Amino acid sequence: xxxxxxxxxxxxxxxxxxxxxxxxxxxxxxxxxxxxxxxxxxxxxxxxxxxxxxxxxxxxxxxxxxxxxxxxxxxxxxxxxxxxxxxxxxxxxxxxxxxxxxxxxxxxxxxxxxxxxxxxxxxxxxxxxxxxxxxxxxxxxxxxxxxxxxxxxxxxxxxxxxxxxxxxxxxxxxxxxxxxxxxxxxxxxxxxxx
Amino acid sequence: xxxxxxxxxxxxxxxxxxxxxxxxxxxxxxxxxxxxxxxxxxxxxxxxxxxxxxxxxxxxxxxxxxxxxxxxxxxxxxxxxxxxxxxxxxxxxxxxxxxxxxxxxxxxxxxxxxxxxxxxxxxxxxxxxxxxxxxxxxxxxxxxxxxxxxxxxxxxxxxxxxxxxxxxxxxxxxxxxxxx
Numbered sequence: 001x002x003x004x005x006x007x008x009x010x011x012x013x014x015x016x017x018x019x020x021x022x023x024x025x026x027x028x029x030x031x032x033x034x035x036x037x038x039x040x041x042x043x044x045x046x047x048x049x050x051x052x053x054x055x056x057x058x059x060x061x062x063x064x065x066x067x068x069x070x071x072x073x074x075x076x077x078x079x080x081x082x083x084x085x086x087x088x089x090x091x092x093x094x095x096x097x098x099x100x101x102x103x104x105x106x107x108x109x110x111x112x113x114x115x116x117x118x119x120x121x122x123x124x125x126x127x128x129x130x131x132x133x134x135x136x137x138x139x140x141x142x143x144x145x146x147x148x149x150x151x152x153x154x155x156x157x158x159x160x161x162x163x164x165x166x167x168x169x170x171x172x173x174x175x176x177x178x179x180x181x182x183x184x185x186x187x188x189x190x191x192x193x194x
Numbered sequence: 195x196x197x198x199x200x201x202x203x204x205x206x207x208x209x210x211x212x213x214x215x216x217x218x219x220x221x222x223x224x225x226x227x228x229x230x231x232x233x234x235x236x237x238x239x240x241x242x243x244x245x246x247x248x249x250x251x252x253x254x255x256x257x258x259x260x261x262x263x264x265x266x267x268x269x270x271x272x273x274x275x276x277x278x279x280x281x282x283x284x285x286x287x288x289x290x291x292x293x294x295x296x297x298x299x300x301x302x303x304x305x306x307x308x309x310x311x312x313x314x315x316x317x318x319x320x321x322x323x324x325x326x327x328x329x330x331x332x333x334x335x336x337x338x339x340x341x342x343x344x345x346x347x348x349x350x351x352x353x354x355x356x357x358x359x360x361x362x363x364x365x366x367x368x369x370x371x372x373x374x
Contacts, residue, residue: 016211023219
């Protein structure tokens with residue numbers, strides 16, 4: 001009898017371990033393959049909406065609770081550079097692009113814990129209202145742990161990673177129709193980073 | 195005989211693991227949202243408007259807050275009756291959104307979709323057949339997907355100069371049990 005109970009408990013423990021491991025893989029790794037990809041940026045067309053599937057709801061709860069419905073706001077998240085290298089807080093990156101076709105948009109940096117990054121400049125984001133354009137109409141943000149000339153977006157002094165979140169409020173119908181191909185900012189590492 | 199028992203036990207473990215996997219994934223948004231709602235309600239109460247400052251690196255209420263938006267929030271609770279919410283948009287982007295206990299955004303309205311200079315919502319249970327239109331002709335009646343959830347307004351702070359105007363507009367936000 002005791003052996004039977006021990007065997008049942010062992011089987012349950014094994015099943016629970018497998019379940020938790022597979023959930024962890026689906027929540028923290030599979031989203032990259034499930035989402036729409038546009039260069040280093042990823043987004044979900046159902047995040048926050050009533051049409052969200054089980055996995056999208058779980059991912060949103062962990063990484064961006066209380067997201068707006070995609071008909072209102074599109075969230076593009078980047079955890080990698082254009083060359084698919086993990087964004088590292090101790091490295092510097094140029095985020096370059098042209099104004100986006102939405103009523104309002106912003107680029108915000110978040111630490112690995114998904115909260116804003118402490119920095120002496122208290123600069124956490126740039127948006128279409130406070131980015132000065134280059135002569136050709138483009139913009140350039142420098143995400144870096146050290147102060148930079150121009151639009152410096154601090155990445156913090158820690159040794160971990162960081163992510164960028166591009167918010168597009170009231171995106172145009174044309175942008176919504178071309179989420180995978182619309183031209184989004186590039187994310188290029190500057191200099192060496194060991 | 196021994197091999198058959200191993201195969202049978204292996205199948206039981208896999209089926210059980212699949213069921214537990216689905217259960218855990220289903221629970222994650224409910225547990226996280228529920229914890230947030232309970233914590234916020236314990237701190238500020240149900241059907242009370244909370245007006246936090248602009249998010250900074252010390253803000254820990256919700257992951258990935260926008261540092262460009264001033265939020266107003268209220269944990270609505272329609273278990274004891276309908277709730278009335280009213281808000282006034284500020285200049286620039288503004289929206290009001292309602293979330294259920296599973297984190298779904300089941301209602302949203304932005305300043306461009308608004309008729310008039312403010313919005314009035316009446317949240318009531320789907321089974322509540324009361325006609326609020328006679329007493330609140332401009333109100334939008336909403337049946338939340340859960341009896342407890344979150345109301346969140348987002349007001350864009352264009353620059354440091356307009357933050358006072360945004361704060362003034364936000365201060366008119368109301369969230370209270372419907373009295374009449």
